[in-house]
Structures are given as C-alpha cells and as structure tokens.
Amino acid sequence: RRPARPRRDLVCPRLVAPCSHKHNPSIRVMQWNILAQALGEGKDGFIRCPLEALSWHERKYQILEEILTYRPDILCLQEVDHYYDTFRPIMASLGYHGSFLPKPWSPCLDVEHNNGPDGCALFYRRSRFSLHSTAHLRLSAMMLPTNQVAIAQTLHCQVTGRWLCVAVTHLKARSGWERLRSAQGADLLQSLQRITSHCGGQKQAELGAIPLVVCGDFNAEPSEDVYRRFSSSPLGLSSAYKLLSCDGKTEPAYTTWKIRPSGESCSTLDYIWYSHDALSVETLLDIPTEEQIGPDRLPSYHYPSDHLSLLCDVSFREEPHRLL
Ligand code: NDP
Ligand code: CA
Incomplete structure (x- = not known):
C-alpha cells in the first residue's frame, strides 16, 4: 500500500503584507510541465520510476487530481499529448475554456x-474571464522558425x-542550446510587447500596458541568458517563486528532479513571470522537500511528472491613474 501523497502548503510570501488585498479577489495561476x-x-x-506509475491510466488521474485540488483560474501546461481526448473535454465540463498549440x-x-x-495548452475559467484575443506563436531564433511554440491570450x-x-x-x-533559448525568449518578449500594448483597437499606452503573466518550462537555470532577458525586459517582469525565499531574490533549488541512465538531474527550469508594477503575489504553493520527493526522485506514484507544478495567487494592484 502506498503512503499518502505529501501535502504542499500554500504560503504567504514574507515580503507581502498579509491580507492587504482583501477587497481585490486574487487570480490563481498554475504552471506545469505534465x-x-x-x-x-x-x-x-x-x-x-515504476513502469506502472508511468502508465497513462495511472497518471491521468494523478494529474487531474492535482489540478482539481487547487482549481486554478488560469492553467498553463506543457508537454500535453492528450488534449483532445482528455484535457479539453474534462476541463470543459469543469467550466474552463482551453486552447492548444502542438509543436x-x-x-x-x-x-x-x-x-x-505534444504542445502547450492554456485554460482559463469561463466564469472569471472572457476572451479578447488569442495568439498562437511559433518562436523564432535569429529570424528562423524553431520547433518551440507559445500561446498568448488577452483576457x-x-x-x-x-x-x-x-x-x-x-x-x-x-x-548546448543556451543561445537558442535566449533568442526564443527575445522573440517571445517582442511578441508580448506588441500584444500588451494594444487592446480593443485602443492604443493601450494611454491606459498603461496590459498586465502580463508568463508561465513556462524555460529549460533554463536562473544563471542563463534567457532568464536575465526576462528579468530585465522593459515589460517589468518578476519571477513569482523568488518570493518563497527568505531574501525574496532566490529561485527555488529545483522545479524538476529526475534520474536517467546518464545520471541524476536536479534543476530549476520552470517559472511564473508577472508584471510587478501591476500585480502582486499573495500566496505560493510550497516546493516539496527532498525527503517528500523521495530517493527515486520524479516522476513517481505521488508525482506524475518529472516537473513540479507551480501555483500562485496574484491580484491587481490599485491603479491610481486608471481612466476606466
Ligand atoms: P527538445 O530538445 O526541446 O526536447 C524535447 C523533449 O525532450 C522535451 O520535452 C524535453 O523535456 C525532453 N528531454 C530533455 N532532455 C532529455 C533527455 N536527456 N532525454 C530525453 N528527453 C529529454 O526537442 P525539440 O523540440 O527540439 O525536438 C527534437 C525532436 O523533434 C527530435 O527528436 C525529432 O524527433 C523531432 N524533429 C523532427 C524533425 C523532422 O523533420 N521530422 C525536424 C525537427 C525536429 P523537458 O523540457 O522536460 O526537459
Ligand atoms: Ca520532459
């Protein structure tokens, strides 16, 4: 018999005053390479990882259980190869709108x-958001199309x-692909700049740029160029999970941890970026400890993917100059 799955706590970042946004209902965002x-x-x-734990019959319930435990308003997934037969119908029945872009x-x-x-999927809760526009992006690097994609939606x-x-x-x-990742990141930032500066035919500059949340498996440690590009872009993005650390400046030690024939690999590759001037992070889902993950690492019967899910609640900051 399997022991119970370790619980992950929702924690308040130390640097945020508790209950400071009670009047402003937060938006729950989940990022997960499934x-x-x-x-x-x-x-x-x-x-x-036991073969049985890797079977779709076993994993699909574990993945859905995790999503349903937290019921995010926005769900961003990578490596989805069961969109049409599983995630779209099940998420639709739970009140979500879905969009999928295969590689x-x-x-x-x-x-x-x-x-x-497989590809990226983006779901939002229909009772919370209405859709304004969707961009299906094939990322370029040095003007050349690559095998990587992104979805951006204005809600x-x-x-x-x-x-x-x-x-x-x-x-x-x-x-070996650090420069390609950096170029893909630059291309994505450029598209996001364009998308967030226009809305409803109105030049958004008069109203201030649209707040942005970017979720992804960047396949890059925080030391990589693409991370630096995101944290220093004119879009004013910050990585939410830094707020879990004591100093508010350090990413978690890992978001994926696996053992392959080539060896053990423990790294921070997944991020939730947010516009720090427009949004504030109120809670974050804790990262399981090494002991909770266990000696066989990920995936396992308790964790259906080799990547951990990331989850945070964000809320809009007050807008002193708001025109609407
Ligand atoms: P990536 O290098 O981005 O990796 C694809 C997947 O492999 C990711 O999901 C990644 O997971 C996973 N992965 C990472 N490290 C390892 C590892 N050490 N062992 C096993 N899997 C790993 O792939 P691309 O998107 O660039 O696609 C490459 C593939 O695309 C080729 O295998 C080829 O089949 C196909 N291709 C075919 C073409 C054609 O003409 N038919 C043209 C171009 C590509 P994670 O993100 O979790 O690390
Ligand atoms: Ca993978």
Whole structure:
C-alpha cells in the first residue's frame, strides 16, 4: 500500500503584507510541465520510476487530481499529448475554456503508439474571464522558425473589470542550446510587447500596458541568458517563486528532479513571470522537500511528472491613474 501523497502548503510570501488585498479577489495561476505520455514511456528513460506509475491510466488521474485540488483560474501546461481526448473535454465540463498549440515536429511522433504531438495548452475559467484575443506563436531564433511554440491570450476579468494577458511556452531543452533559448525568449518578449500594448483597437499606452503573466518550462537555470532577458525586459517582469525565499531574490533549488541512465538531474527550469508594477503575489504553493520527493526522485506514484507544478495567487494592484 502506498503512503499518502505529501501535502504542499500554500504560503504567504514574507515580503507581502498579509491580507492587504482583501477587497481585490486574487487570480490563481498554475504552471506545469505534465510530462508527455509518449516521452515518459518511450524516450525519457526514468529508470527509477515504476513502469506502472508511468502508465497513462495511472497518471491521468494523478494529474487531474492535482489540478482539481487547487482549481486554478488560469492553467498553463506543457508537454500535453492528450488534449483532445482528455484535457479539453474534462476541463470543459469543469467550466474552463482551453486552447492548444502542438509543436511543429513533436518528438512524441517518433514514439511507437504515440497519441499525437505534444504542445502547450492554456485554460482559463469561463466564469472569471472572457476572451479578447488569442495568439498562437511559433518562436523564432535569429529570424528562423524553431520547433518551440507559445500561446498568448488577452483576457478580460469579469470580477475586477481589468485586462490580463497570459502566455504559456516551452523552450528548447538540453545543454548546448543556451543561445537558442535566449533568442526564443527575445522573440517571445517582442511578441508580448506588441500584444500588451494594444487592446480593443485602443492604443493601450494611454491606459498603461496590459498586465502580463508568463508561465513556462524555460529549460533554463536562473544563471542563463534567457532568464536575465526576462528579468530585465522593459515589460517589468518578476519571477513569482523568488518570493518563497527568505531574501525574496532566490529561485527555488529545483522545479524538476529526475534520474536517467546518464545520471541524476536536479534543476530549476520552470517559472511564473508577472508584471510587478501591476500585480502582486499573495500566496505560493510550497516546493516539496527532498525527503517528500523521495530517493527515486520524479516522476513517481505521488508525482506524475518529472516537473513540479507551480501555483500562485496574484491580484491587481490599485491603479491610481486608471481612466476606466
Ligand atoms: P527538445 O530538445 O526541446 O526536447 C524535447 C523533449 O525532450 C522535451 O520535452 C524535453 O523535456 C525532453 N528531454 C530533455 N532532455 C532529455 C533527455 N536527456 N532525454 C530525453 N528527453 C529529454 O526537442 P525539440 O523540440 O527540439 O525536438 C527534437 C525532436 O523533434 C527530435 O527528436 C525529432 O524527433 C523531432 N524533429 C523532427 C524533425 C523532422 O523533420 N521530422 C525536424 C525537427 C525536429 P523537458 O523540457 O522536460 O526537459
Ligand atoms: Ca520532459
């Protein structure tokens, strides 16, 4: 019999005054690379994970259970290769609108008995948001199209009347590709700059840029160029999970931890970026400890993906110069 899955706590970052936004209902955002079924079984080589724990029959309930435990308003997923047969219908029945963009040449297609290409998916709760526009982006690097994609949606929040742009991406994996990731990040930032500066035919400059949340598996440690690009862009983005640390400046020690035949790999690759002038982070879902993850690392019966889910509640800051 399996022991109970370790609980993850929702914690208040130390640097945020508690209950400072009671009047302003927060938006719950979840970021998760759920591990493509075809890659997990056919390519990744997770030698310490029991085969049964890797089966879709087992994993799909674990993934859905985690999503349903937290019921995010915005859900950003990578490595989705069961969109049409699983996530779209189930999430639709739970009141979510979904959008999916497969990778042009998904590595899933090389796996026998695959379920189609993997890609990024973005869901929002229909009772909370209405859709203004969707951009399906194929990321370029040095003017050339790459195999990586992003979805960006401009949403209107029914509760606060505010606009929000949400984006999801999954950058090129593996070491040796740092410059490609950096170029992909630059391309994405440029598209987001364009998208957040216009809304409803109005030049948003008069109203201030639309607040932005960017979720992704960046496949890059915080020391990489693409991380620096995001944290210093004119869009004014900050990485939410830094707020879990004591000094508010340090990313978690890991967001993925796995053992392959080539060895153990423990790294911080996943991020939730947010516009720090327009949004504040009120709560974050804690990162499981090494002991909770266990000696066989990820994935496992308790954690269906080799990446941990990230989750935070954000709220709009007061807007002194708001015209609407
Ligand atoms: P990436 O290098 O970005 O990686 C794809 C997946 O592999 C990611 O989901 C990544 O997971 C995972 N991964 C990372 N490290 C490892 C590892 N050490 N072992 C196993 N899996 C790992 O792939 P691309 O998007 O660039 O696609 C490459 C594939 O695309 C090729 O395998 C090829 O099949 C296909 N392709 C085909 C073309 C064609 O003409 N048919 C053209 C171009 C590509 P994570 O993000 O979690 O780290
Ligand atoms: Ca992967």
